Amino acid sequence: MTARAPANGKQVILGASFPGVNHHTVWGDPRAGSQIAIDSFVHLAKTAERGRFDFFFQAEGLRVREHKGRFYELDIAGRPHIAVVQAALAGVTRHLGFLATINTTFNEPYDLARQLATLNHLSDGRTGWNIVTTSDAFHGENFRRGGYLPRDERYERAAEFVRTALELWDSWPAESLGTAGGEFVTDPGAGRFAHRGKHFDIEGTFPIPTAPQRHPVLVQAGVSDEGREFAARTVDAIFSPFGEPGPGREFYADVKGRARRAGRDPDTLKILPGASFVLGDTPGEAAERAREVALAQVTPATALALLEQTWLRDLSDHDPDGPVPPVDADGVEVGISRGRTTSTGDPLEKAREWYAHAREYRLSIRELVIARAHRAAFAGTPLQVAQRINDAVQTDAADGFVIGSHLVPYGLDEFVDKVVPFLQEWGVLRTEYTTGATFRENLGLPPEAPGARPGVRPFDAAEFQPATAGAVG
Ligand SMILES: Cc1cc2nc3c(=O)[nH]c(=O)nc-3n(C[C@H](O)[C@H](O)[C@H](O)COP(=O)(O)O)c2cc1C
Known part of the structure; x- marks a missing residue:
C-alpha cells in the first residue's frame, strides 16, 4: 500500500447511493441484483458500513417517467417509499447514516416531520433528509388536482416547510425522553405547536418526543440561485451534480461564500457531489473497463x-x-x-x-x-481513484462524494475492498466509527439546539442574485 500524507487532513465524507432511475446502473447485467428486494438494500447498506461510509443515500421518484407517451425500461426501476426502506435498514446497521430524498412540494410538514422523527428514533439519530422541491404538474397530478406549484413558490414553500418541521421537532423539551412513568408530563406545553404562515396554518400536538441528534441532518439538492441561497441558509449539506474538479470548485466557493454571507461558519455546510468509479489493476485496464461499462450503459x-x-x-x-x-x-x-x-x-x-x-x-x-450524459466518474487504479477523491476534498472541490456503482448492489464491494484502505491509511477516512453515535456527529457537525437555525426564514426574492440556468444531474 502506498501511503501519502494528505494536504491538510480534511476528512473525506462518503455516501453510498442506491440508485433509482437512470442509465448509469446496468440492471441488465447478470451480476446485478433486484431493484426492490430487501436483500439488495441490506447488502449495499452493510457494505457501506463495512467501508466506514457516513451514509446510505436514495433519490426520490414520484412517478414513472414517460418518453414518447410510453415507459422506457430504464425509467421504471422500483421506486419504493424511502422512509419505509430506511426504517428496515436502520435495524440491520449500527453506525451508518441514512439520507432520504423527500420533497417539500407535495407533502405536509406534520406528516413528514412525524415520519422523520420516527426514523430518527428507530436509528438512534442516524437520519438525514435531502430536501428537494420537485415542482411540476406531471408529478403533482399524483397528489392533487392540477398538481402545480408555481416555480417561484417552490423554495418559499420549502423554507416554510423546513421551519415548520423544526418547530415540530423542537416542540418537546429534550429531557422528555424516557419519561413514561405513569405521571402527567410536567411541562403542559410539551409537544404543543401552532404555526401560522402563508403555506401552513396548523396547530396541535406533535406525537413524538425529541429524538437523538434532535433534527435529521438537513441536505438540499437543486442548483438554481434560489436553491443555492436556500441551502446556504438552511441545511447541513448539499448533494451537488458538480463532481468534476473545475465546476466542483466553482460551486463549492459559491455556496460556501453564500453561507458566510448568511452569517454561518462555512465548515458547517458540506458539499457532496455524486460520482461513480471504475477500477482496473493498471490505468490501461481501468480505461478499457470504463469503455465497456459506458457501452453497457449507453x-x-x-x-x-x-x-x-x-x-x-x-x-x-x-x-x-x-x-x-x-x-x-x-x-x-x-x-x-x-x-x-x-x-x-x-x-x-x-x-x-x-x-x-x-x-x-x-x-x-x-x-x-x-x-x-455521464456523471463524474473516477476511472483508474484503486490508488489513483483514492488520490483523486482525496485531492478533490483537500483542494475544496468537495467535502466528500456520494458514490454510485454501475452494478447494484454488489459493485460497491470493490470500492470498499480496494479504495477505502488507501483513504484510511492516509487518515482521511475513519477506520472505526469513533467520533460519535449520530449521523450529525459522524459528519463533524455541531450539536443542534432548539431554534439553532436562525437562517431558516421565509424566502425573500429581493435577497437573491439574478437567476442563472443550471442542468440537473
Ligand atoms: C443533484 C440533484 C439531485 C436531485 N435529486 C432529486 C430527487 O431525487 N428527486 C426529485 O424529485 N428531484 C430531485 N432533484 C430536483 C430538485 O428537486 C429540483 O426540482 C430541481 O433541481 C430544480 O430546482 P433548482 O431550480 O433549484 O435546480 C435533484 C436535483 C439535483 C441538482
Whole structure:
C-alpha cells in the first residue's frame, strides 16, 4: 500500500447511493441484483458500513417517467417509499447514516416531520433528509388536482416547510425522553405547536418526543440561485451534480461564500457531489473497463432515447452510430419526455452545448451521449481513484462524494475492498466509527439546539442574485 500524507487532513465524507432511475446502473447485467428486494438494500447498506461510509443515500421518484407517451425500461426501476426502506435498514446497521430524498412540494410538514422523527428514533439519530422541491404538474397530478406549484413558490414553500418541521421537532423539551412513568408530563406545553404562515396554518400536538441528534441532518439538492441561497441558509449539506474538479470548485466557493454571507461558519455546510468509479489493476485496464461499462450503459437504443430527451423531438429515423442531427427549435415536441426534473432556463440549452461538442470532436450519436450524459466518474487504479477523491476534498472541490456503482448492489464491494484502505491509511477516512453515535456527529457537525437555525426564514426574492440556468444531474 502506498501511503501519502494528505494536504491538510480534511476528512473525506462518503455516501453510498442506491440508485433509482437512470442509465448509469446496468440492471441488465447478470451480476446485478433486484431493484426492490430487501436483500439488495441490506447488502449495499452493510457494505457501506463495512467501508466506514457516513451514509446510505436514495433519490426520490414520484412517478414513472414517460418518453414518447410510453415507459422506457430504464425509467421504471422500483421506486419504493424511502422512509419505509430506511426504517428496515436502520435495524440491520449500527453506525451508518441514512439520507432520504423527500420533497417539500407535495407533502405536509406534520406528516413528514412525524415520519422523520420516527426514523430518527428507530436509528438512534442516524437520519438525514435531502430536501428537494420537485415542482411540476406531471408529478403533482399524483397528489392533487392540477398538481402545480408555481416555480417561484417552490423554495418559499420549502423554507416554510423546513421551519415548520423544526418547530415540530423542537416542540418537546429534550429531557422528555424516557419519561413514561405513569405521571402527567410536567411541562403542559410539551409537544404543543401552532404555526401560522402563508403555506401552513396548523396547530396541535406533535406525537413524538425529541429524538437523538434532535433534527435529521438537513441536505438540499437543486442548483438554481434560489436553491443555492436556500441551502446556504438552511441545511447541513448539499448533494451537488458538480463532481468534476473545475465546476466542483466553482460551486463549492459559491455556496460556501453564500453561507458566510448568511452569517454561518462555512465548515458547517458540506458539499457532496455524486460520482461513480471504475477500477482496473493498471490505468490501461481501468480505461478499457470504463469503455465497456459506458457501452453497457449507453446501448444504441438508450443513446437515441437520451438524445431525444435532450433534443426534445423524435429522432427514431436516425442511426445511433451515425452523425448527430442539428438542434431544431421549431421541431420541439412539448412533453415528448415527462418526469425529468430540470432547472430554469432554455430547454434546448443543453442540446446546443452537446451539439457543439459533437461537431468539435466529430462524434456519433452514441459517442456523444457517452461523452456527455455521464456523471463524474473516477476511472483508474484503486490508488489513483483514492488520490483523486482525496485531492478533490483537500483542494475544496468537495467535502466528500456520494458514490454510485454501475452494478447494484454488489459493485460497491470493490470500492470498499480496494479504495477505502488507501483513504484510511492516509487518515482521511475513519477506520472505526469513533467520533460519535449520530449521523450529525459522524459528519463533524455541531450539536443542534432548539431554534439553532436562525437562517431558516421565509424566502425573500429581493435577497437573491439574478437567476442563472443550471442542468440537473
Ligand atoms: C443533484 C440533484 C439531485 C436531485 N435529486 C432529486 C430527487 O431525487 N428527486 C426529485 O424529485 N428531484 C430531485 N432533484 C430536483 C430538485 O428537486 C429540483 O426540482 C430541481 O433541481 C430544480 O430546482 P433548482 O431550480 O433549484 O435546480 C435533484 C436535483 C439535483 C441538482
